[in-house]
Amino acid sequence: xxxxxASLGFAMISAKGQRQAGAASLRSARAQAYDIGTSIKxxxxxVLQEQGRRAEELRTAEASNIALFSTFSDASSSKSVQAFLNxxxxxxxxxISTISFMGEAEKYRLQTEKRVVVEEGYAxxxxxxxxxxxxxxxxxxxxGETYSTGRAK
Amino acid sequence: MQKYRVPINSFQFGExxxxxxxxxxxxxxxxxxxxLENLVVRAEGGASKRSGLKNIYDFGITKxxxxxxxxxxxxxxFDDNERYIISVEDAKVRAFRIxxxxxxxxxxxxxxxxxxxxxxFDDDYLHQYTxxxxxxxxxxxxxxxxxxxxxxxxxxxxEITTYSFDNRSDDKQTYQPYSTFHPTGMTLDxxxxxxxxxxxxxxxxxxxxxxxxxxIGSKIRYGYEEILITAVTNSTVATGNVVNDLxxxxxxxxxxxxxxxxxxxxxxxxxxxxxxxxxxxxSDASAxxxxxxxxxxxxxxxxxxxxxNTFTFTAGGSANADADGGGFVKIATHAPSTxxxxxxxxxxxxxxxxxxxxxxxxxxxxxxxxxDSLWFSKSSQFFNFDVGDGEDNSSINLIAATGDVNEIRYLxxxxxxxxxxxxxxxxxxxxxxxxxxxxxxxxxxxxxxGCEFVQPTPxxxxxxxxxxGSKVVREYLYTDSEDAYTSTAVSTIAxxxxxxxxxxxxxxxxxxxxxxxxxxxxxxxxxxVFGSNRAEKRAGWSRFTTQGSxxxxxxxxxxxxxxxxxxxxxxxxxxxxxxxxxxxxxxxTLSSNAVSVSSDFANSTVVHVLATTSAxxxxxxxxxxxxxxxxxxxxxxxxxxxxxxxxxxxxxxTTNPIDAQIKTxxxxxxxxxxxxxxxxxxxxxxxxxxxxxxxxxxxxxGKKEFRxxxxxxxxxxxxxxxxxxxxxxNGLTAELII
Numbered sequence: 001x002x003x004x005x006a007s008l009g010f011a012m013i014s015a016k017g018q019r020q021a022g023a024a025s026l027r028s029a030r031a032q033a034y035d036i037g038t039s040i041k042x043x044x045x046x047v048l049q050e051q052g053r054r055a056e057e058l059r060t061a062e063a064s065n066i067a068l069f070s071t072f073s074d075a076s077s078s079k080s081v082q083a084f085l086n087x088x089x090x091x092x093x094x095x096i097s098t099i100s101f102m103g104e105a106e107k108y109r110l111q112t113e114k115r116v117v118v119e120e121g122y123a124x125x126x127x128x129x130x131x132x133x134x135x136x137x138x139x140x141x142x143x144g145e146t147y148s149t150g151r152a153k
Numbered sequence: 154m155q156k157y158r159v160p161i162n163s164f165q166f167g168e169x170x171x172x173x174x175x176x177x178x179x180x181x182x183x184x185x186x187x188x189l190e191n192l193v194v195r196a197e198g199g200a201s202k203r204s205g206l207k208n209i210y211d212f213g214i215t216k217x218x219x220x221x222x223x224x225x226x227x228x229x230x231f232d233d234n235e236r237y238i239i240s241v242e243d244a245k246v247r248a249f250r251i252x253x254x255x256x257x258x259x260x261x262x263x264x265x266x267x268x269x270x271x272x273x274f275d276d277d278y279l280h281q282y283t284x285x286x287x288x289x290x291x292x293x294x295x296x297x298x299x300x301x302x303x304x305x306x307x308x309x310x311x312e313i314t315t316y317s318f319d320n321r322s323d324d325k326q327t328y329q330p331y332s333t334f335h336p337t338g339m340t341l342d343x344x345x346x347x348x349x350x351x352x353x354x355x356x357x358x359x360x361x362x363x364x365x366x367x368x369i370g371s372k373i374r375y376g377y378e379e380i381l382i383t384a385v386t387n388s389t390v391a392t393g394n395v396v397n398d399l400x401x402x403x404x405x406x407x408x409x410x411x412x413x414x415x416x417x418x419x420x421x422x423x424x425x426x427x428x429x430x431x432x433x434x435x436s437d438a439s440a441x442x443x444x445x446x447x448x449x450x451x452x453x454x455x456x457x458x459x460x461x462n463t464f465t466f467t468a469g470g471s472a473n474a475d476a477d478g479g480g481f482v483k484i485a486t487h488a489p490s491t492x493x494x495x496x497x498x499x500x501x502x503x504x505x506x507x508x509x510x511x512x513x514x515x516x517x518x519x520x521x522x523x524x525d526s527l528w529f530s531k532s533s534q535f536f537n538f539d540v541g542d543g544e545d546n547s548s549i550n551l552i553a554a555t556g557d558v559n560e561i562r563y564l565x566x567x568x569x570x571x572x573x574x575x576x577x578x579x580x581x582x583x584x585x586x587x588x589x590x591x592x593x594x595x596x597x598x599x600x601x602x603g604c605e606f607v608q609p610t611p612x613x614x615x616x617x618x619x620x621x622g623s624k625v626v627r628e629y630l631y632t633d634s635e636d637a638y639t640s641t642a643v644s645t646i647a648x649x650x651x652x653x654x655x656x657x658x659x660x661x662x663x664x665x666x667x668x669x670x671x672x673x674x675x676x677x678x679x680x681x682v683f684g685s686n687r688a689e690k691r692a693g694w695s696r697f698t699t700q701g702s703x704x705x706x707x708x709x710x711x712x713x714x715x716x717x718x719x720x721x722x723x724x725x726x727x728x729x730x731x732x733x734x735x736x737x738x739x740x741x742t743l744s745s746n747a748v749s750v751s752s753d754f755a756n757s758t759v760v761h762v763l764a765t766t767s768a769x770x771x772x773x774x775x776x777x778x779x780x781x782x783x784x785x786x787x788x789x790x791x792x793x794x795x796x797x798x799x800x801x802x803x804x805x806x807t808t809n810p811i812d813a814q815i816k817t818x819x820x821x822x823x824x825x826x827x828x829x830x831x832x833x834x835x836x837x838x839x840x841x842x843x844x845x846x847x848x849x850x851x852x853x854x855g856k857k858e859f860r861x862x863x864x865x866x867x868x869x870x871x872x873x874x875x876x877x878x879x880x881x882x883n884g885l886t887a888e889l890i891i
Binding site: 065069070071072073074075077078079081082083084085086087089090093094096097098099100106128 | 330331332333404405406407408421424425462476477478494526540541542543547548549550551552553554591592593594595596
């Protein structure tokens with residue numbers, strides 16, 4: 001009799017523990033998702049910073065090139081120099097565009113990861129609840145079985 | 154009375170100016186002469202008679218005193234066996250093939266190009282023409298004519314075509330150079346993006362309004378698309394045909410940048426040339442920032458200019474994010490734009506003045522509108538001047554930035570590309586183990602003298618050129634010590650021989666000498682000859698004269714050819730041949746001591762005759778007059794087999810005044826006499842010293858003494874010839890009586 005009661009008690013404690021673990025997993029997932037959200041913001045900032053750096057690099061390189069070419073000849077009128085400078089602008093423009101594209105891709109990846117993490121948290125909580133319920137059901141079943149067997153004796 | 158023996162061991166410094174007569178202190182004084190006429194200064198220091206001029210061809214040109222040059226000779230050398238002399242004349246070109254040592258024949262006469270158009274060569278400007286040859290093709294340039302190509306199509310055939318640039322495979326782009334001629338801010342407003350007969354309106358006067366307009370036939374570029382000008386209405390309106398639709402794919406991938414919550418979109422378009430509010434048509438743009446393609450593509454208006462490469466427009470919807478995108482976007486517009494230019498070479502802008510091959514690129518330079526610009530073709534593509542994206546092998550456009558405009562006249566490809574302008578000498582440096590590219594090409598100004606219209610030519614490691622004004626000849630030489638080019642005058646001691654030169658030839662090994670000589674043709678009809686040997690620090694001048702006037706000169710390897718106006722009426726192509734002692738000369742085979750010369754000399758012409766017996770003995774028979782087209786030697790008992798008939802030319806060597814240093818100082822200006830002169834001769838058949846003739850039946854090699862009379866304050870010795878035969882003088886020793 002007492003053993004059946006104790007077994008039921010343990011099942012209740014175990015179920016509670018499982019529920020608490022599930023809730024903790026969800027909290028953890030939310031925390032992780034928050035971190036990912038922060039990473040998304042950092043990524044956006046990095047993209048802007050990288051774009052700015054590339055644009056500044058172009059401006060600096062172009063200024064240096066113009067200064068250098070101007071010592072060679074009348075660079076401002078030279079079509080070949082202009083063609084070269086245009087090509088550098090084109091490359092830089094494409095680089096900036098690529099940086100943006102890569103940033104967007106990273107953003108989508110992080111957003112997806114964030115969503116997955118949260119979903120996993122919920123899934124783990126649900127699984128814990130189900131586990132707790134199963135534990136309780138098992139405990140009750142065993143209690144009932146033990147109790148009825150005891151009375152029969 | 155004192156006697157001094159004064160040796161003159163050599164004439165290595167050549168003929169010197171009368172202005173140097175007092176420079177008895179200079180070592181040049183003892184090794185030079187007051188006159189070296191028709192003599193060549195030999196490497197050893199002596200002087201020998203120049204070769205006679207063998208008559209090759211009568212051009213049949215009538216002389217005009219108002220023309221600086223009526224034809225010019227250019228060399229055309231394909232290989233050792235296929236060498237030609239090109240005669241460029243007024244609207245005509247003749248090509249002579251050097252068949253052998255003794256045979257030069259006319260192989261081609263051209264008066265029209267392959268399009269049956271008359272040749273544009275103008276004898277008012279022949280002296281300014283420049284040329285460059287590679288393989289079978291010679292490029293001929295002048296600012297007033299489109300570049301012409303003289304092409305050897307066979308061993309004895311040539312043709313002339315107008316140089317044309319390569320085209321893109323669809324013929325919608327011509328790989329020619331373009332330049333911006335309009336002032337900053339001037340816009341071009343085409344009336345449509347495609348079609349023919351569109352109007353082209355500029356914001357200020359631009360188009361050539363002469364009749365017919367020189368702009369007709371030229372191409373302009375709006376953005377990067379070509380429009381062919383077909384008519385000019387007035388100074389601001391022209392008509393043209395769009396070669397390629399005025400639609401361009403933007404160079405930058407994903408040129409759009411959206412702003413979250415805004416309909417404004419930034420566009421990156423290099424050198425867009427817009428001023429604001431222009432109408433543009435986008436196509437092929439993909440969605441960006443959640444703005445649908447339909448809200449991007451289509452007709453839009455420029456709403457703002459951020460910088461030269463960025464503008465904004467208003468999309469049909471708002472973005473919900475800051476994003477870059479759009480993919481490869483095309484833009485079509487005919488809005489007024491400052492981003493347009495015009496072909497660099499045209500009747501309006503002029504054509505290149507100079508041409509050269511350098512580092513396997515064809516280089517043009519100096520048009521009327523851009524006198525200080527150079528254009529290099531793409532590497533090994535001589536008809537492609539597309540600057541592309543400025544890659545290493547792309548065409549190069551280089552403009553001198555020296556603070557003033559230097560009108561380029563000549564290019565010389567040597568260790569560097571040397572540039573000779575009307576006001577300075579410059580160069581494009583070549584780097585060790587590195588090609589000239591669009592990003593390292595540079596022009597450096599070196600010396601400030603300027604170049605006359607005489608082709609600068611390499612000689613003895615330097616490039617000799619005539620300074621503007623035609624008073625000085627200089628050599629442009631790179632000196633390691635200064636790490637720069639210098640232009641040292643080489644004519645200072647013979648400045649009297651620098652008389653308005655109009656042509657030059659440099660001959661390595663001419664006159665059967667080991668030396669190199671540059672021969673300049675002067676407008677006075679004489680030639681000035683400069684020999685240089687830098688290693689031995691020896692350089693000297695002499696002069697060539699003839700019974701007529703030299704017109705042009707050309708060297709083909711070690712052979713020297715000249716065109717000469719004999720008697721001011723017959724322009725003849727001649728060659729300096731050591732086997733001839735006369736000018737305008739030919740060797741005739743006699744028959745019964747008579748020969749017809751009617752094809753070469755008019756009746757009553759007085760000619761000199763050097764007759765040769767069948768045994769090889771040569772007799773100078775003096776002058777004869779052409780009668781009935783014949784020269785008759787019937788009055789001579791000897792029977793001659795052949796005769797060299799032509800004009801004699803003077804051979805004169807006059808020393809500087811014989812001077813000496815005695816105990817009381819120099820005898821300069823003192824009355825003194827030359828008692829005897831001992832001359833050192835080599836294989837000489839005729840010589841006279843101060844009119845006293847050498848008498849000998851055979852050629853003389855060795856020393857001969859002449860006794861002279863008379864006193865003078867400037868006693869000189871003149872060695873000359875009474876008969877047109879061989880002559881070489883190594884040196885002389887004069888006995889001076891004071």
